[in-house]
Amino acid sequence: MNKPLDLKELMVDQAALAKRLRQETSGEVMTDSASRGRYATDASIYQAMPVAVFVPKTAEDIATAIQIAAELGVPVLPRGGGTSQCGQTTGAALVIDNSKYFRNILDLNLDKAYVEVEPGMVLDHLNGSLKQHGLWYPVDVSTAGQATIGGMAGNNSCGSRSIAYGNMVHNVLGINAWLANGQIAEFGNYANSSGVAKQLGDFVKGLATTLQPEIETHFPKVLRRVAGYNLDIFHPQSELPYTQDGSVNLSHLLVGSEGTLAYFKSLKLKLAPLPKYKVLGIVNFASFYKAMDSAQHIVKLGPTAVELVDRTMIDLARSNPSFKKTIETALIDHTAQTPEAILLVEFSGEAHAPLLEKLKALEELMGDLGLAGSVVPMPDANLQKNLWEVRKAGLNIMMSLKGDGKPVSFIEDCAVPLESLADYTQALTDVFSKYGSRGTWYAHASVGTLHVRPILDMRRDGAQKMRAVAEEASALVRKYKGAYSGEHGDGLCRGEWISWQFGPKITEALAEIKTAFDPKGLFNPGKIINPPKMDDASNFRFPPSYKVIPLQPALDWSAWNVQNNPVTEETSAPGTGGDPAMGLAKAVEMCNNNGHCRKFDAEVMCPSYRVTRDEKHLTRGRANTLRLALSNQLDMKDESSPLGSDAIKEVMELCVSCKACRRECPTGVDMAKMKIEFLSAYKKRVGHSLRDLAVAYLPKYAGTISSIPLLPALLNLRNHIAPIAKLQEWIMGISAQRSLPIWKSKTFWSNPKAITPYQYSADELSKQKGVVLLADTFNAYFEDENLIAAIKVLTAAGYQIHIPHKSQSKAANTEQNTCSKEFCCGRTYLAAGMVDKAKETLGELVNHLAPYAGKNIPIIGLEPSCLFTLKDEALVMGFGERAVTISQHAQLLEEFLANEVKAGKLNLNLKAASKPVLFHGHCHQKSFAAVTPAMELLKLIPNAEPKLIESSCCGMAGSFGYEAEHIEVSKQMAEASLLPSIRKSPDSWVVADGTSCRHQIADGTQREAVHIAKILAAHL
Ligand SMILES: Cc1cc2nc3c(=O)[nH]c(=O)nc-3n(C[C@H](O)[C@H](O)[C@H](O)COP(=O)(O)OP(=O)(O)OC[C@H]3O[C@@H](n4cnc5c(N)ncnc54)[C@H](O)[C@@H]3O)c2cc1C
């Protein structure tokens, strides 16, 4: 039996470990507290500081690291995406991250339909490359964009379509792995095995044979059982045999071993044909019990998935404007009361017609069950895709609950036989109410594994409630002969339930297996064997002792400073949550480590991770570092300012403030705002650089520069004379590789009288077809043709325009004599962390705009980063209701025009385009869902055939791309998809609203991108 390791001894070895790893491997070695802290958590409620973190570059690095760790007696913990929900990826060990460098396909055999991959390969990436061959790896976990094959095998993961394809254990053909002594063993077909794998296989066979009666008694007979080791490989107890031909495969012993037996080097996987067609039948139920009771009958029709969405989730989706329409496509009658539950029943296959027959059979079945007319048939692939998205988003909305009480995953994957599902869910719902909580049910009805998370506050009485609910849930699982651990693995959360599930003899046998594989107990100790109690608070991320340091943030975070009611989920009033950091800490703590930001597919989040694949350049890594700093868990030299510390600087360095996480992170972690907080604290500590000042005060001095004769031309020489650019790089850190925006002597503001026709009071404008058009610094001083084009379009459409300007403002203004007479949104100050200055500047604009917004006059902007400041940061800068009203009227030119067209108030009558159009959305535009209106508008130009470039951030991000230390990363971001897409279409217009996006495109492709105002004006 393994003894738990003494963790104090391990700390002593840290320096020696790091030294040897650095000397003997080519990998990245991290021992500082912030780096270790970023690997201390997964998507569970647990936290444990690693001894060190190692990111190996070669297989030899891993082998050497295992060897060194063994010699020094340091545990080893392999890690993929770190998305486990039970704490299996947390531990005081040398954590080895496979996800950065081990992402290759090693062998693909199309005839035999198998693939061999490295352990860090992400499922979606694998399936992306298999698609062209009509194949896929069908263990379709919800975290497909982040989960690695190594981690999936480690957890014996299961997808939504497991009823048709099985779990990981059913789909792994072989594993090559390092044992704890560094030896490599090949685990595959037992009959053909040899060497150490055969010896281990024989040993396990001996145990299994002796314990056969115990195994038959204690192993649940359900598909979804992932607890412990698969001691049943010799006589599978699963509903679905582990192999098709009844053979024994030793790799199945490693599947679900959670890094405790061996370190996977490569995995051979069984592939399935990609179904050509899919249809969906959505069954509407007036009773939740009936829905659960029907699942057992529905599965007999042979569906590939049966997924539950309950009423709470349907209502959440219906109350969200982005999901309302889609969720209502699933309802029999959207004017009637919301059904108590819907079941999404999917059939798939090679031909469409038989699937339509299946849908008919489903309708007949429901008729037989007394629910005639309850099925919405959905043969359309696009509608199906949208509905699956809503099903996923429902979970996200649930997870975004603010306050210390959170939906906690600990009994969310118990699996029971389908005939007992209705009784089990009803009884568990009663248990929740007994403990003052409530659960929202969703997911895999087909296999009796429904996800449900009661809301618990782990800082207060969460641990006690968790224990009580778990005890009662386990009694129900036993009553219904189910599996307590049915999908997400054991980890720290379910380890103690292994002996409960299997009894002492099997538990003892599992420990013997561990000893045979890993005699010193170095691989991921404390998981599966000798686990701690699930409610041992010393393992919690938020134990009752968790304390936040008092802090006065620069922005208003009171909306996060709340508590919630676990039954109604209502939150208390802003500012009442008791956060010593005034809500900032609670906003940071919204990150539950689900890892969704580690994605590479559509959308934007997180550009810096996409190009570096470093945990520290990821939204999650940033949130974790902030959390640790704000709760005083980092060793810091600059303790006076944890928020402005070097540890935070390191993680914020490559955050381009794209605001993608604000929209795409399931819990709404808004790192761009947190970066403003960091910059504010950091710059207070170290002061502003010349470059900061040059960027921040640009709106103030731009007018002066353009008005001094010859000065613009003189400054522009920098773009043509390399030594000047070099000198500037040396003095200011502005990259000589970049051209700078071209100064002009004739700008939009050169003749303030020219804007006299565009001056109206709010009263005057409200009596006409009026709009306010913001002349931002970038468009006014550097690209005034965009403003002129916007005026042309709006005028042609019959609108009266007011352009805010202090000198002619009819609204009272106290700042008439400052050097700048233009209003400004304060963006450049925010980028430099000068929040007070931004407040002052933006405050003037808010004062000016308030009367116009009060009269419901649209406020139109051209530069997304400026316009969306009014809809975002302005709301947390203390401007009160005025800012809220303004934000409701602030919109991009295309948003305004597209809405007017839709409302039938505008007919633009545009000329045909001579060439097609490519559109690149600015990150902030994407973050505020303002790309669709641009596309709608471009579609009004005959022959334009607008295509949206699927791109993340362009990499310029305000001043980021100009900064010498960021130029390479900036270019990599642009090259990830934006620039190659543009190069592929040499004969298109390229439309981009962001000044910096256009600049990046020009620098990288030598193509001129235009603002949408310009292309519209050109086609009038
Ligand atoms: C929102 C959300 C939804 C989820 N949905 C699902 C779902 O639908 N189905 C499901 O089954 N799970 C689900 N999970 C859980 C989790 O995403 C999966 O278990 C996933 O497969 C884990 O992959 P990973 O790369 O993140 O593994 P990690 O968490 O990094 O590791 C998982 C385990 O594998 C071990 N491991 C990793 N690499 C190796 C290696 N090379 N050798 C040996 N052991 C290794 C680790 O030590 C650890 O014990 C979900 C999680 C979240 C947060």
Ligand code: SF4
């Ligand atoms: S930042 Fe958001 S997406 Fe990333 S891990 Fe945290 S909660 Fe998930």
Ligand code: SF4
């Ligand atoms: S703002 Fe953008 S770069 Fe920064 S963390 Fe969020 S997604 Fe990543």
